Amino acid sequence: MKLRTFLYLPVCILALFSWEMSASPLDKPNIIYIIADDVGWNDLGCYGSAVAHTPNIDRIAKEGILLRNAFLTASSCSPSRCSIITGRYPHNTGAAELHTPLPKEQIPFPLLLQEAGYYTVQSGKSHFGPDALRCFDQAYEMTEAGVGGEERWVKCLQERPKNKPFFAWFAAIDAHRDWQFDDKGITPDHAKIAVPPYLVDCQETRQDLAAYHHEISRWDYYVGQVLQEVEAQGISDNTMVIIMSDNGMPFPRAKTRVYDSGMKTPLIIKWPGMITHGTVSNSLVSAVDLAPTIIDIAGIALPPYF
Numbered sequence: 001m002k003l004r005t006f007l008y009l010p011v012c013i014l015a016l017f018s019w020e021m022s023a024s025p026l027d028k029p030n031i032i033y034i035i036a037d038d039v040g041w042n043d044l045g046c047y048g049s050a051v052a053h054t055p056n057i058d059r060i061a062k063e064g065i066l067l068r069n070a071f072l073t074a075s076s077c078s079p080s081r082c083s084i085i086t087g088r089y090p091h092n093t094g095a096a097e098l099h100t101p102l103p104k105e106q107i108p109f110p111l112l113l114q115e116a117g118y119y120t121v122q123s124g125k126s127h128f129g130p131d132a133l134r135c136f137d138q139a140y141e142m143t144e145a146g147v148g149g150e151e152r153w154v155k156c157l158q159e160r161p162k163n164k165p166f167f168a169w170f171a172a173i174d175a176h177r178d179w180q181f182d183d184k185g186i187t188p189d190h191a192k193i194a195v196p197p198y199l200v201d202c203q204e205t206r207q208d209l210a211a212y213h214h215e216i217s218r219w220d221y222y223v224g225q226v227l228q229e230v231e232a233q234g235i236s237d238n239t240m241v242i243i244m245s246d247n248g249m250p251f252p253r254a255k256t257r258v259y260d261s262g263m264k265t266p267l268i269i270k271w272p273g274m275i276t277h278g279t280v281s282n283s284l285v286s287a288v289d290l291a292p293t294i295i296d297i298a299g300i301a302l303p304p305y306f
Contacts, residue, residue, distance in 0.1 A: 009285060009293050028118075028165040028298055029271070030239040032226060035084075035169070036219050037077065037125055037176040040249035041070070041264035043216060051188035053217040056224035057243055057268065064241075064270030065279040072287045075247040075255055075262030077176075078127045080287065084246075085109060085128055085135075085169075087291025087306050101129020107303070109291040110167055111135035116300050119164040121156045124149020124171035136169070149173060150222035154229045165298075172222065175215035177250050185218035187211070196261070198253045212249060236272060240297070242290070243268040 045052045046061035047068075073083040074090050082095040085108045090096035094103040102108070108128070110120045114135060122136040133139040138159075140152050153170045160166050181187070190206040193213070199205050223243065230236050248254035248262035255262055267285060269275060292306040 009289050026163070026165060027238075030166050030168075030235060031113075031242070031294060031297070032168045032170065032230070032239060033242045033294075034223055034226065034244075035081070035171050036216070036243075036245040037171070037173050038247060038250040038255055039175050039216055039219070039245040039266065040254060040261060041245070041266045043213070043249060044266055046268065047266055050194065051192050051213055053186040053188070053213070054220040056220050056227060057266075059227075060223075060241055060243055060270045061268045061278075063272070063277050064268060064275045065281060067267040067269075067281050067283070067285050069282055070244070070265050070267035070285040070287070071263050072247060072265050075257055077125075077246050078129075080246045081126070082106075082128045082132070084287050084290060085132060087288050089288060095128070099127075102132040104131040106132070107305070108132045108135040109295055110169065112295055112300055112303070113167045113298055116298060117164060118298065119161050119166040120169075121160065121166065122169040122171070123152045123156050125173050125176075126169075126171060150219070150225075153222055154225050157226065157229045157233065167294075170222075170226065172219045174219040175212050175249070179211035179215060181211070181214055182218065184221045185214040185216075187214040187217075196251075196253075198261075199251060208251075212251075238272075240269065240271040240274075244287075 041047060043049050043052055044057055045054045046058040046066055072080045074080040076098050078098055078100060079090045079096050082093045082102045083090050086093050086102065086106050087109055093106055095101060111134065114120045114137065120136045121138045122133065123140040126133060126141060150172050156168060187210050190210050193206050193209050195201040195205055195209065230239050244267045245265045253259055253261055292302055295302055
């Protein structure tokens, strides 16, 4: 029996949350990590967007913590994701450029969870290369998991072994271009969209932004499906849910640029009984904080490379 305390995310957020780890593996928290593709940090309702239709993500923020100053290590998909899954900066991952696969000698943090008895599963866009996928007991890339990956998330939860804690890496392709429309998303009124000052305010821009917000709302729909399944399985109280994006929106001066519009991410965490409802933090957080925090939550000794 050991008392553990968060040390990696900001002290004012998590240092006060401590608990006694039980010897039972099923007492370890389940962790669901949901990452969007090219969603700007302030394009969710809980971050102040007047046109975003994100009721499920907004609910997670109300029931957990919303971090207003969370930053990525890169504003491009694969280097950002490789950094998140290793807890290392791009110059240390060996995969600092777009489409560069993570080298096999790198250790994705879900591998440590797997070795400690967690069932690990991935569904959707990975974009960190085939060697990194060894850290998942089951990995469903987009061709196997549906058009955007979200379609298989609930099935992954239903198929998991019930005698183990689990870690799920659920990765949407929303809101990556090209735009796709279906009945899972809602398109906002073009006239109500606040066009960022660095974009030309014209009808074409507003149509483009409306399509982008349609995809964000579809991502939110599938987040809601995951929440419903967690509640149906009766595991909400022992399940942490993490919401974030891999880089800024796919527009000029955002994605692939080192401005806040490219480098900041929404970061919302819900953990019943451990995080006070409706907490908002302005503390500085880096994407490399996530891996060691999750490993510590699981009661695993931290490797020296963190």
